[in-house]
Amino acid sequence: MENLNWKDVAKKHIAKAELLKCLTIMKKHGIVTVDFVARFKKHKKMEDRVLREKRTYTSTEYAAQNELYNRLTFDMMCAIDGVKREMPEYLK
Numbered sequence: 001m002e003n004l005n006w007k008d009v010a011k012k013h014i015a016k017a018e019l020l021k022c023l024t025i026m027k028k029h030g031i032v033t034v035d036f037v038a039r040f041k042k043h044k045k046m047e048d049r050v051l052r053e054k055r056t057y058t059s060t061e062y063a064a065q066n067e068l069y070n071r072l073t074f075d076m077m078c079a080i081d082g083v084k085r086e087m088p089e090y091l092k
Contacts, residue, residue, distance in 0.1 A: 007080050014073050022076060031079050039072045067092065 004012070006029055013022035019040055027033045046065050050057055057065060070091050078085055 010080050011077065014076060019072070019076070026076070026080065036072065036076055036079070039068065043068050043072060 006025055010022045010025040013019070013025065023033050023036055023040065026036070043065065046061065046068070050061065071087060074087050074091060
């Protein structure tokens with residue numbers, strides 16, 4: 001990824017759903033990631049449970065998983081930019 005600063009690289013990882021790579025970059029650049037890691041683990045645990053049981057998400061599980069993911073990635077983007085914003089309604 002030539003001529004990209006670390007923020008652009010981290011955002012590209014979010015766009016590719018590579019959240020662990022993004023969290024690693026964020027931590028390397030001094031962003032406290034404890035909360036993000038905890039939420040990522042919760043997201044992963046939900047996903048692993050469905051895969052382990054070899055089934056699809058129920059509509060309730062899917063909604064919860066989707067909301068958790070959207071909030072996590074939005075908050076990560078805000079932390080990368082160093083801003084604090086309210087999540088838009090269309091992402092909730």
